Amino acid sequence: MEKFFSPRSIVVFGASATKMNLGQIVLLNNKQVGYEGNLYGVGSQQGDVNGIHIYTKVADLPETPDVAIFLTPAKTVPGLMRECGEKGITHVVIESGGFSEYSHGDHTLEYDVLAVAKKYNMKVIGPNCVGTVNFDMKMMMPFAFFKNIPTGGRLGLISQSGGVGGSYLRAVAGYGIKPGKFAATGNKLQIDEAHFLDYFIKDPKTDIIAMYLEGFKRGRDFFGLARQCDKPIVIQKSNRSPLSAKIAQSHTTALSSDDSVVDGAFRQAAIIRVDDELEFVNAIKVVRMPLMKGHRVAVLSRSGGHAVLTADACAKYGFNMVPFPPSFIEKLKTIYKTRVIAHQNPLDLGEIFDYTIFTEILEEALKLENYDGVLFNHLYSSL
Amino acid sequence: MEKFFSPRSIVVFGASATKMNLGQIVLLNNKQVGYEGNLYGVGSQQGDVNGIHIYTKVADLPETPDVAIFLTPAKTVPGLMRECGEKGITHVVIESGGFSEYSHGDHTLEYDVLAVAKKYNMKVIGPNCVGTVNFDMKMMMPFAFFKNIPTGGRLGLISQSGGVGGSYLRAVAGYGIKPGKFAATGNKLQIDEAHFLDYFIKDPKTDIIAMYLEGFKRGRDFFGLARQCDKPIVIQKSNRSPLSAKIAQSHTTALSSDDSVVDGAFRQAAIIRVDDELEFVNAIKVVRMPLMKGHRVAVLSRSGGHAVLTADACAKYGFNMVPFPPSFIEKLKTIYKTRVIAHQNPLDLGEIFDYTIFTEILEEALKLENYDGVLFNHLYSSL
Structure with missing residues (x-):
């Protein structure tokens, strides 16, 4: 997991040298904020983006990058992953959408992704996510521009939605709380929120863990970890009603769960459940303060x-x-x-x-x- | 009441020509934002504040101002009011604190104020309040500086606290809602929230009425007016518990009331009760929109x-x-x-x-x- 948060080199698939696209945004963003690792692009046309070389084949790269990021159409992903496997790349982030969340539960493409991952012993984040951010090393996978990134934050933020994750990152920063690391889970085909929770529990630079979740992949494992965790955990769990379930399914394939069961499990694991952005930010502010001994x-x-x-x-x-x-x-x-x-x-x-x-x-x-x-x-x- | 909101001339008691004090702030603020009526000061020393003359006696003023504002120590107020009465001034705003809210229910000074008011047939706002604001004519009585005042607002805001009133004025403006008129009630010795409600109900430039209240002076009259009012009314009523009652008494002499009775009366009068600043602003935003006919x-x-x-x-x-x-x-x-x-x-x-x-x-x-x-x-x- 460490490679996903502290990669020494990254290759972005689907980056255009000529027109601004999401792949190019990822490359430019890292370049501009000051990521010091090596950056490469792979696209249909060879070229150069602000000093970053765009190759037409991953095989041509001068080294084996720590992480490959996919921003190409879903159907091209399994084939390109195979090429990554041949190159020796073991960590993959699939940001592209268009998998089971779109085709109403058709998992064919995702099975292909898993088969390739198994063959080459790959770790996969996504699909349909914006990847990770490590603010300390100014490494950011999301296809959005960030500026004025503060370092030294102790908050680990996990989000099942890139959109909500991005706006919550900005919200906490707006209240003067520095995030340290961020991870978006998307469809959670292989790596899920329990993996990220486990990583943040062990990460010495993370003191507080906060999440936006729409569903649980491995609920029992997740709550087992949470119960043993001595870092405060703040979670906003949405997708609370049958009306939301259909939307969440098409968003991140999240399955709905009985909301009162979620409430009970949170209480048992001493997880602070919050309902909206303001409560989310307030809870994070509160848990950073020393505990009061009484009520005076x-x-x-x-x-x-x-x-x-x-x-x-x-x-x-x-x-x-x-x-x-x-x-x-x-x-x-x-x-x-x-x-x-x-x-x-x-x-x-x-x-x-x-x-x-x-x-x-x-x-x-x-x-x-x-x-x-x-x-x-x-x-x-x-x- | 119209004179309090649209005075053609104002005299401020307790204004210093030499050092910045609250009285001087009121004068300068009106001058700077563009109030076009006549401004006068009365203070212990004659002088000039940015073109506004400070007299030592109200009798010396070249005209009879529409409104007198008091920012002098409480014990000086009845005597100075008498001088105002002799000059023909009928509208008085007592911003000074130090009346019954301070001396733990000793109403002696307030009885004196009422006696003078009765003798000269005066209308009195306060004591212990910041007065009124008319944004359209850029007339503002509070001893705080305002800038970039928008005109044309349709919100009438009544507050029993100058501090909360001021921060709520800024809060609604921060969400793009323009206030039209503002009134602070303070100790409500004579003019109370029911008078202001009545005025705003009749005011053709007010479409929405919002209030911060700590207690009711004439509850039955107030709810009678509210029930007949076809403008939306949003109220935050604080001072809800015995713990708060002592504080509210020393703040604005507000008496506590049974909070469930308040709830019931609000429901009967179709008053929207809100609990905090955010709900306050949101309710005002919502009532400005046309009513939805259904839930689709x-x-x-x-x-x-x-x-x-x-x-x-x-x-x-x-x-x-x-x-x-x-x-x-x-x-x-x-x-x-x-x-x-x-x-x-x-x-x-x-x-x-x-x-x-x-x-x-x-x-x-x-x-x-x-x-x-x-x-x-x-x-x-x-x-």
Whole structure:
């Protein structure tokens, strides 16, 4: 599996030297963001894409690449894989769609892919997926452009959908959470979410595992791994109803499962189940913080109205706003003076417009004993 | 009430000519955004703020302003109001805090305010509020700077909290919804949310009414008005628990009410109750759209994964994804060609990267008969 995440060289099938196509996008994207491994293309016409050579046959490549990526029509894949096998390529990512998800359950082409893989002892991701990303080495298989890639992220993200995976990558990044590695599973012909889960559990650079899934390939193995995993796992499992099942089948061949069974299994494995993008991002933000030992919170609030909203939320979720000790209130008075704001928990900072005072108060609040956490309810706005 | 929203002239008490204070901010803000009425300040020192004269006595003003705004310490307010009464000023906004919300229910100062108001037949907003905004005439009473104010909005927003009101104004604007008028109620000593509701119901420039409330002043009158109102009303009512009650009391003197009674009254008056900022904005977005006649939707989706998520949502909320008629599918084939995407409802547009095609398909979908709505599930991202 390591080769899929840290390949030293990649060949992209279906790359055009003359017109921009998905294969060319994969090559250009890696080149532009700074992937330092070797890049090759194979296409119908020989040529050059920004210094990357496009060959007409994989046999002509000067080395055996670690990974082959397919972006050619589905029916050409088994034959080209055979040529990869002859070249000694063992890791294959089939990004092309048009397999069983399209032909309504006709698995003929996929059986061909599996037969070739078996003959040459190949590992296969996909088909119908966007492959993997390793942000640390700026290696990215998806046919979308990425920019300003941060390194050092500790989040491993697995998605059964390239589209949802891409938008969730952007969503978490938009909230300041750096992803470390990403994998799209697609139809999961051979490698499935349990394989990726196993890899991320063992990966020393991954601290949090998050997934978007439409179905399980090997449910029992998956939950066995999850139950033994001591890294937090956040999952959005869609395809929850008969209405969705038909769509999911044609999307990634996902089979529907009884949603209450999924709920129960998640609870047993201590998996955090989330329902939408916002919950997905929030859960990832929360599990990155140290666990609170109890329910006592000191609340600092930007305004009186936000203090009321925070009190509502504390009541709803069982947090306890313990009154501030007199020593803290005396200390507050040395930090700022105000005529009207009550020095109580939650502390209304509405009259303060010098934001440096906020940090002073926050530092004092963090020193408080007999509190399990500080909730700082501030605002931001793009306008 | 009209004078509070469309004053031809305003005097701000507590404005400093020399140092930036809240009163000066109110004056500068109106000047900078383009309020065309007359502006005056009253402060302890005579002077000039960006062409606005600061007087030491309201009696010296060359005219009788439509509205007086108070940003002076609470204890000075009744005396200054008396001077306003002598000058003939009938509309007063008390932005200052430090009344009963601070002194834990001591209403002495507020009784004084009411006595002066009665003697001079004055209308009073506040105390402890940020006043009103009329975006169309670029008149704004809050002591915060606003920029790039759009006109022509049809949303009337009432907030019991200036802080929450301000952040919700920015939130709705951030989603492209233009507010028309805004009012903060504060302690509701005299004018309360029912007065503002009544005004917005009658205001021909207001189509949608939204509120953030912490308590009701005249519940029966309020719900009587709401039940007869044919404009949609969206309300976030906080202060839902005993834990919040103490905070709300010290914030805007709001009294707590039984939350299930509030729920029932909202249902009877067809008020849309929302729980947080996101629901607040979404409800306002939804009520601006024409009512659907039924539950049949045509779904266009950016990717297969988003199609599955949309199908989940349709199942959850009772929408029906009727299969597309053959004529629509034939039409689609003339608009775009793709090898693998199934032409079904929801329609997966994942392989299309030419976004002009999206509008063509959307136009065709809108022509479909036997559908009650089109749901276009697209993505956006700031990255």
